[in-house]
Amino acid sequence: MGKPLATIVSAGLSKFGRREGLYGRELFAEAAKEAYDRCPNLIPKKDIKALFVGHMGESYEHQGHTGPTLADWAGLLPVQATRIENACASSGVALALGVSAVFSGMYDIVMVGGVEKMTHRTTSDVTEFLAMASDFPFEQWHGITFPGLYALMATAHMHRYGTTEEQMAMVAVKNHHNGALNPKAHMQKEVTLEKAMSSRVIAWPLKLYDCSLITDGASCLILTKPELAKKFTDTPVHIIGSGQASDAIGLYEREDITTLKAGKLAGQEAYNKAKVKPQDVDIAEVHDCFTIAEIIAYEDLGFCKPGKGGSLVEEGATEIGGKIPVNTSGGLKSKGHPVGATGVGQAYEIYLQLTGQAEKRQVEGAEIGLSHNVGGSGATATLHIYRRG
Amino acid sequence: MKMAETFPFTIEQFYKFVSERKLMAAKCKKCGTMLLPPRPMCTKCFSSDLEWVELRNKGKLLTYTVIHVSSKQFESLIPYAVGIVELEDGPKLPGMIQDVEPEKISVGMSLEVDFDTTIPSEWPTWPRYFFKPS
Ligand SMILES: [Zn+2]
Numbered sequence: 154m155g156k157p158l159a160t161i162v163s164a165g166l167s168k169f170g171r172r173e174g175l176y177g178r179e180l181f182a183e184a185a186k187e188a189y190d191r192c193p194n195l196i197p198k199k200d201i202k203a204l205f206v207g208h209m210g211e212s213y214e215h216q217g218h219t220g221p222t223l224a225d226w227a228g229l230l231p232v233q234a235t236r237i238e239n240a241c242a243s244s245g246v247a248l249a250l251g252v253s254a255v256f257s258g259m260y261d262i263v264m265v266g267g268v269e270k271m272t273h274r275t276t277s278d279v280t281e282f283l284a285m286a287s288d289f290p291f292e293q294w295h296g297i298t299f300p301g302l303y304a305l306m307a308t309a310h311m312h313r314y315g316t317t318e319e320q321m322a323m324v325a326v327k328n329h330h331n332g333a334l335n336p337k338a339h340m341q342k343e344v345t346l347e348k349a350m351s352s353r354v355i356a357w358p359l360k361l362y363d364c365s366l367i368t369d370g371a372s373c374l375i376l377t378k379p380e381l382a383k384k385f386t387d388t389p390v391h392i393i394g395s396g397q398a399s400d401a402i403g404l405y406e407r408e409d410i411t412t413l414k415a416g417k418l419a420g421q422e423a424y425n426k427a428k429v430k431p432q433d434v435d436i437a438e439v440h441d442c443f444t445i446a447e448i449i450a451y452e453d454l455g456f457c458k459p460g461k462g463g464s465l466v467e468e469g470a471t472e473i474g475g476k477i478p479v480n481t482s483g484g485l486k487s488k489g490h491p492v493g494a495t496g497v498g499q500a501y502e503i504y505l506q507l508t509g510q511a512e513k514r515q516v517e518g519a520e521i522g523l524s525h526n527v528g529g530s531g532a533t534a535t536l537h538i539y540r541r542g
Numbered sequence: 543m544k545m546a547e548t549f550p551f552t553i554e555q556f557y558k559f560v561s562e563r564k565l566m567a568a569k570c571k572k573c574g575t576m577l578l579p580p581r582p583m584c585t586k587c588f589s590s591d592l593e594w595v596e597l598r599n600k601g602k603l604l605t606y607t608v609i610h611v612s613s614k615q616f617e618s619l620i621p622y623a624v625g626i627v628e629l630e631d632g633p634k635l636p637g638m639i640q641d642v643e644p645e646k647i648s649v650g651m652s653l654e655v656d657f658d659t660t661i662p663s664e665w666p667t668w669p670r671y672f673f674k675p676s
Contacts, residue, residue: 276611277611277612277613277614277617280611280612280613281613281614281615284613290553290557290579290666290668291579291635291636292636293613294666294668294670295624295636295637295638295670295672296609296612296615296616296619296622296624296638297609297624297636298609298611298612298613300611301607301609301624304607304609305605305606305607305624305625305626305636306605307607308605308606308607308649309604309605309649312605312649353610354608354610354621355610355611356607356608356609356610356611357607357608357610357621357644358607359607403579403636404626404636405626405634405635405636406634410604410605410626
């Protein structure tokens with residue numbers, strides 16, 4: 154197994170959901186407070202030397218320049234603070250940069266995180282803001298929405314491999330089941346296959362229950378050098394693999410739209426660094442912005458062969474108790490998808506699982522975890538692999 | 543060649559050609575790569591020795607969707623179909639599929655390109671191409 158690149162000593166997550174009357178920076182303070190409370194030996198203002206935060210859209214709250222703003226609300230001024238925008242992979246990238254900063258020796262202790270406040274805006278405004286993660290002159294200009302891009306992938310996957318609308322709905326059923334066990338999830342309720350299948354069409358073949366939730370939320374992690382971790386916690390989680398790759402912003406420019414090449418390449422890079430194989434992974438949080446994305450992720454990350462993602466969920470292999478539990482948190486589908494907060498929010502779930510704090514959804518004996526965060530229709534992907542310390 | 547000076551290899555120029563009912567791509571004279579969207583430099587061999595070529599207005603549908611929830615701008619058209627078409631000359635382009643019931647659309651069907659040359663008054667002042675059954 155690979156050597157730790159950096160070590161998580163604490164983590165925090167705001168409650169996800171409709172957080173009416175709260176501004177994004179206030180949600181970030183909520184997440185930071187949880188991380189500080191978990192780590193009493195840490196003096197944030199003195200020990201934390203850099204903050205990397207994912208934040209996708211200034212349009213939501215008419216607020217740009219969010220790096221220092223969030224540093225202020227987290228009580229970290231005058232720390233160096235940087236906002237990262239890589240669409241829905243913004244905080245996955247923040248995490249990758251935080252890992253680099255620690256691994257390089259530039260800083261001993263850093264905070265990474267992310268935030269998005271979305272639910273106060275109308276669906277059509279949010280549809281427009283999210284579409285900015287796609288190619289404006291050729292996709293948005295011709296009426297292609299963000300769900301529309303994943304719908305184009307779904308149609309192609311169905312056509313090539315025989316993946317069915319039922320199999321996609323099964324991803325939603327599983328993730329809602331898990332979300333119902335997560336007190337911080339946006340939607341803590343089960344959904345039946347019938348209800349998912351008969352929900353209204355958003356972008357055929359994707360229906361309402363194939364789409365992740367527009368959510369408010371924030372997330373953060375505190376990372377340090379592996380040799381310093383014991384000073385702050387008895388239950389460290391080591392990051393042993395980190396990968397990131399890019400692809401053309403336009404879905405139409407890609408060679409094959411039944412796979413996300415950036416996701417595959419980020420995965421290979423992280424697996425190589427971690428010296429881990431897909432079958433060694435005990436638990437995974439993957440980017441299920443739409444149900445088809447989770448099916449494609451199974452294939453891209455090597456949990457099954459290309460085209461077999463639909464059968465993998467149908468067989469129950471990705472449920473809690475299955476061969477490879479995926480999205481125990483409820484995923485973006487049920488825990489919610491505050492875009493900038495998502496990547497680090499996934500890492501938070503892996504942290505809970507590997508430290509035995511996932512309560513009702515705990516996967517027994519989980520040692521190796523993975524998180525997979527995608528931006529846009531796949532122009533960015535990051536992958537991180539974790540080992541219980 | 544005066545061509546490059548008169549017609550820069552830009553997205554703006556691509557849409558100027560669309561207003562003349564022409565679908566044009568940039569082609570690298572050194573390695574033959576078709577660049578659509580056109581761009582200032584071949585991203586395969588890094589040459590900037592490029593030429594505009596007119597594409598045949600025919601292709602096959604690779605994939606499609608029918609949009610039921612859109613941004614405000616397109617709400618009056620809901621539900622509408624969009625797809626990605628592989629043109630006979632190789633490049634792929636996304637766009638709306640018109641003049642056909644959504645139920646009659648299928649992957650692999652032959653489509654042809656048509657143009658809506660209405661030019662908006664504010665940026666972006668781009669007309670649109672679209673696809674229809676051939
Ligand atoms: Zn070339």
